[in-house]
Amino acid sequence: MSGETSELLPAGTMAGTPQVLLAHHLKQLKLPTVLREYDKVARECARDGVDHTRYLLRLIELELIDRERRTIERRIRAAKFPAVKSFDTFDFTAIPSLNKMLVLELARSEYILRRENVIALGNSGTGKTHVALALGLAACQKGFTVAFTTAAALVNQLMEARDERRLLKLQRDLAAVKLLIIDELGYVPLSPTGAELLFEVFSQRYERGSTIVTSNLPFEDWTQVLASERLTGALLDRLTHHVSILTMNGDSYRLKQSSGRRRGAVAEQKQATETVDPDTGEITAT
Numbered sequence: 221m222s223g224e225t226s227e228l229l230p231a232g233t234m235a236g237t238p239q240v241l242l243a244h245h246l247k248q249l250k251l252p253t254v255l256r257e258y259d260k261v262a263r264e265c266a267r268d269g270v271d272h273t274r275y276l277l278r279l280i281e282l283e284l285i286d287r288e289r290r291t292i293e294r295r296i297r298a299a300k301f302p303a304v305k306s307f308d309t310f311d312f313t314a315i316p317s318l319n320k321m322l323v324l325e326l327a328r329s330e331y332i333l334r335r336e337n338v339i340a341l342g343n344s345g346t347g348k349t350h351v352a353l354a355l356g357l358a359a360c361q362k363g364f365t366v367a368f369t370t371a372a373a374l375v376n377q378l379m380e381a382r383d384e385r386r387l388l389k390l391q392r393d394l395a396a397v398k399l400l401i402i403d404e405l406g407y408v409p410l411s412p413t414g415a416e417l418l419f420e421v422f423s424q425r426y427e428r429g430s431t432i433v434t435s436n437l438p439f440e441d442w443t444q445v446l447a448s449e450r451l452t453g454a455l456l457d458r459l460t461h462h463v464s465i466l467t468m469n470g471d472s473y474r475l476k477q478s479s480g481r482r483r484g485a486v487a488e489q490k491q492a493t494e495t496v497d498p499d500t501g502e503i504t505a506t
Contacts, residue, residue: 253286254279292361299366299401305353315346317467326355326464329362332399332430337459340434342468348434351466352401355432364398371405371445374421375414382417395424399432406437406445415446419455426458433459 246255258279265275296304307327312320326338338355340348356366369377381390394400400421410418425431437445439460443452 251283253283257282295360295363295365296357299356299360299368301353301356301368303353304357305350306357307354310347310350310354315342315468317342317469318347318351319466322464323351323355323466327358329355329359329364331464332359332362332364334462335427335430336462336464337430338432338464338466339459340432340466340468341438342436342466344436346468348436348466348468349403351468352403352432352434356399356401359399365396366399366401367394367397368401368403370403370407371410371418372408374402375410375418378417378421379414387417391420391424394421395428397429399430400425401432403434404436405433406435406442409445410447412447415448415451419446419451422455422458427462431459 242258243255246252261275261278261282265278307323312318331338340351342348353368356368359366377390378387381387422431435442439456442456443449446452446455
């Protein structure tokens with residue numbers, strides 16, 4: 221019987237120390253945080269007089285917290301954001317037309333459960349992409365799958381997939397994502413075929429998944445991009461049925477940031493070239 225048992229155990233088990241065996245088993249069970257923390261937590265619990273049940277509870281809680289962090293990081297990588305942005309770094313005062321309360325409500329990601337859409341409209345540089353990325357990050361943190369792309373890149377993907385006979389798979393993948401973010405609709409006019417393929421994406425997601433769209437064009441000008449009044453009307457009918465619209469017109473958000481950085485640099489340079497007379501307090505250039 222003992223011979224049968226030893227055959228089931230990993231090589232070296234009978235000769236291994238408890239620490240070696242524990243490390244092996246924790247790796248097999250995919251519990252890296254428990255492996256990393258068990259000794260330190262054991263010393264802390266021994267010092268504080270914590271019983272073995274609470275010791276195990278601490279370890280398992282650490283493992284769960286770390287596992288959720290890793291899962292969120294995987295969702296963020298899978299989303300293929302061009303940059304990770306949050307609302308912590310967004311200046312709402314720079315865009316007075318933006319409804320801050322609505323944006324913060326959307327950051328709770330409940331609209332995804334309701335399969336509703338978000339459209340951010342405004343002139344270039346007003347932070348539409350930042351808002352879309354921040355909503356995408358919030359969705360990842362809430363446990364939703366997210367995909368980010370620009371309208372032009374998505375149409376190129378769809379055209380290539382059609383030519384390579386893998387369009388159905390790509391369409392299924394896009395339809396399965398809980399939140400699809402399509403940035404910069406309106407910056408590049410689409411071919412009739414490209415517009416139809418993009419429409420199909422919206423159509424397949426209608427009332428099945430949430431979509432965020434950013435555009436520099438008001439709705440009445442979308443025909444310029446889609447090159448068809450019929451297609452534009454059908455697309456808007458689906459996209460705006462359940463939607464929150466973010467109005468983001470105003471001075472360029474990026475231009476303000478850039479101007480602010482330049483003013484700061486000039487002020488620092490000026491300060492570096494001035495000296496103060498300790499006797500008179502007068503400022504003189506050096």
